[in-house]
Amino acid sequence: MAIKRNKRFQAEVATSSLSDIMFFLLLFFLIISTLANPNVIKMMLPKAANNEKTTTQHISISVTEDKRYFINKKEVALSELEGELLAEMGTHTDQAVVVRIPFNSQIQELVDVLQIGVKNNLKFVIATEAK
Incomplete structure (x- = not known):
């Protein structure tokens, strides 16, 4: 007499560790999204061989291709750029001012912005991308 088994082997997927993985992915993306700088306007920057990151607190001045200025x-x-910049800096004159200007803009636009820094003894830095 042949005895049949009622229980057959069924493949199962262990999903208990998937919730842990999803939790870690969520934390990872939340942490990474806070590291992105929300105070910048997207533009193509000039390229440079050596790039350094500013570690001090800074103010960003952006000049777009259509000559619009943003602080x-x-x-x-x-x-009004000079007055607004000085008001934004307040008493913290040790802050660096990062100038973000498109790679294809004219030099005169950059010089106009940098003259404000020379006139007021401010530290200006030009933002670039790595080559």
Whole structure:
């Protein structure tokens, strides 16, 4: 007499560790998203062989291709740029000012912004991308 087994082997997927993996992925992406700098306007920067990162607190001045000026994502006219920059810096004159200008812009636009720093003895840095 042949005895049949009622229980057959069924393949199972262990899902208990998947929740742990999803939790770690969620934490990873949350941490990485906070490291991105939200105060910048996306543009193609000039390329340089040596890049250094500023470790001090800084203010960002962005100049777009259509000659619009921004201080930390706040649009400012060129005539008001100096006053707004000094108001933004307040008493913290040791802060660096990062100038972000497109790679194909004219030199005069950069010089106009840098003259503000020379006039007020501010530390200006030009933002670049790695070659």
